[in-house]
Amino acid sequence: MLNLDTLLLVQVCVTLLTTALLVASACYTGSPPELRWWALGNLLVSVGLAMTNLDGLPVVLSMVVGYGVIAFGLGLVLRGLRVHCSDTLSWRGVAVITVLALLVSAYFSLIVPSLRARLCFSGFYFALLNWLCAVTIARHGGWRGVIISVIGFTVLGLALFLRGVHMLFHGDPADVPSSLVMGASMLVIPLAQVCIAFGLILMVMWRYAERLRRLSTLDALTGALNRAGLEIHGKRVALRAQRGRRSLAVIMIDVDFFKTINDTYGHPVGDEVLRHLAGILKLELRPYDLLARFGGEEFVLVLDGSDLAAATKVAERLRARIELELVEIDALSVRYTASVGVVSSDQHGYDLIALISAGDAAMYEAKRTGRNRVIGG
Numbered sequence: 001m002l003n004l005d006t007l008l009l010v011q012v013c014v015t016l017l018t019t020a021l022l023v024a025s026a027c028y029t030g031s032p033p034e035l036r037w038w039a040l041g042n043l044l045v046s047v048g049l050a051m052t053n054l055d056g057l058p059v060v061l062s063m064v065v066g067y068g069v070i071a072f073g074l075g076l077v078l079r080g081l082r083v084h085c086s087d088t089l090s091w092r093g094v095a096v097i098t099v100l101a102l103l104v105s106a107y108f109s110l111i112v113p114s115l116r117a118r119l120c121f122s123g124f125y126f127a128l129l130n131w132l133c134a135v136t137i138a139r140h141g142g143w144r145g146v147i148i149s150v151i152g153f154t155v156l157g158l159a160l161f162l163r164g165v166h167m168l169f170h171g172d173p174a175d176v177p178s179s180l181v182m183g184a185s186m187l188v189i190p191l192a193q194v195c196i197a198f199g200l201i202l203m204v205m206w207r208y209a210e211r212l213r214r215l216s217t218l219d220a221l222t223g224a225l226n227r228a229g230l231e232i233h234g235k236r237v238a239l240r241a242q243r244g245r246r247s248l249a250v251i252m253i254d255v256d257f258f259k260t261i262n263d264t265y266g267h268p269v270g271d272e273v274l275r276h277l278a279g280i281l282k283l284e285l286r287p288y289d290l291l292a293r294f295g296g297e298e299f300v301l302v303l304d305g306s307d308l309a310a311a312t313k314v315a316e317r318l319r320a321r322i323e324l325e326l327v328e329i330d331a332l333s334v335r336y337t338a339s340v341g342v343v344s345s346d347q348h349g350y351d352l353i354a355l356i357s358a359g360d361a362a363m364y365e366a367k368r369t370g371r372n373r374v375i376g377g
């Protein structure tokens with residue numbers, strides 16, 4: 001039969017294994033700070049667990065420092081969760097969690113020694129910390145990984161709580177370690193720990209994948225969508241407009257004489273002009289419109305629910321604003337203009353590629369007829 005020492009060894013091994021898993025996943029996800037806190041916290045919990053159960057250690061080390069180390073580890077896990085949820089748990093919070101465990105276990109180990117009181121306290125206190133972890137991520141919302149972690153923390157908290165309750169009502173504390181509740185909780189706890197580690201890793205992996213997906217569709221210089229992003233999101237906007245029987249307009253905007261700006265002031269100033277233009281265009285966007293950088297100095301706006309007349313008004317307003325604004329870089333002030341082509345689905349249909357190519361033709365017509373103007377096509 002498995003005795004409690006064996007189960008404890010299993011629990012320590014599982015904690016070490018999940019720590020290794022957390023460290024390994026940190027290597028593949030750009031080592032986000034929360035994973036580091038979780039791995040370190042997990043490792044400390046296993047060290048603390050081993051300390052509290054090792055024979056031969058002085059009481060102050062096993063029963064006082066051991067509980068303090070577990071509490072500190074759980075504080076770090078909680079800190080990692082708060083960081084993940086864009087919240088913060090200050091070091092003072094972690095210190096309070098640790099010092100409270102140290103003080104209470106010192107009191108019940110050295111001043112008024114009571115095995116039952118110490119075991120009750122550790123059961124309830126560590127249950128509370130695990131439930132705090134569960135609440136922290138449950139409040140954050142979402143379900144990918146979150147649900148698994150929440151279940152893990154809740155079950156772990158419940159096992160510890162039941163252990164505390166059992167200690168409270170058990171007649172003889174000396175029999176406690178061999179009781180059924182104790183044995184069952186020693187089996188449930190490692191399972192919950194594995195569940196938590198998988199949930200946490202899934203949460204980080206999912207966020208990392210999201211970040212990569214976002215980065216692969218965004219232009220690094222201006223923050224507008226790139227060609228890939230335009231293809232993915234543009235099709236969706238076009239379909240939505242078509243289904244809703246709304247007009248869809250495309251505005252193509254190209255900076256005039258951009259090569260001259262680069263040649264005169266240098267590429268960094270050219271880059272700043274592009275960022276400035278993207279900033280102006282973003283201001284014009286409604287939540288359901290799209291802005292993409294189509295080429296070097298060419299941008300495209302996709303406006304859902306705008307016909308040619310409405311989009312031409314927007315385009316004219318943008319052109320005038322671009323002409324008026326100054327780009328200030330150090331002591332330099334640069335003025336630039338843009339040529340704009342506007343088309344709508346009422347004339348060209350809802351195929352985004354056809355709309356863009358018609359918009360491009362209108363924009364080149366604006367270039368050909370003198371630049372700094374809007375041409376509808």
Ligand SMILES: Nc1nc2c(ncn2[C@@H]2O[C@H](COP(=O)(O)OP(=O)(O)OP(=O)(O)O)[C@@H](O)[C@H]2O)c(=O)[nH]1
Nearest residue numbers: 255256257258259260262267268270271296297367
């Ligand atoms: N600074 C900077 N320049 C870029 C970037 N991408 C493309 N370019 C430059 O943009 C310039 C575009 O030049 P052209 O296609 O001749 O266009 P233009 O000078 O604006 O002339 P028109 O369009 O006819 O008014 C080229 O010199 C490219 O090297 C970029 O990301 N940053």
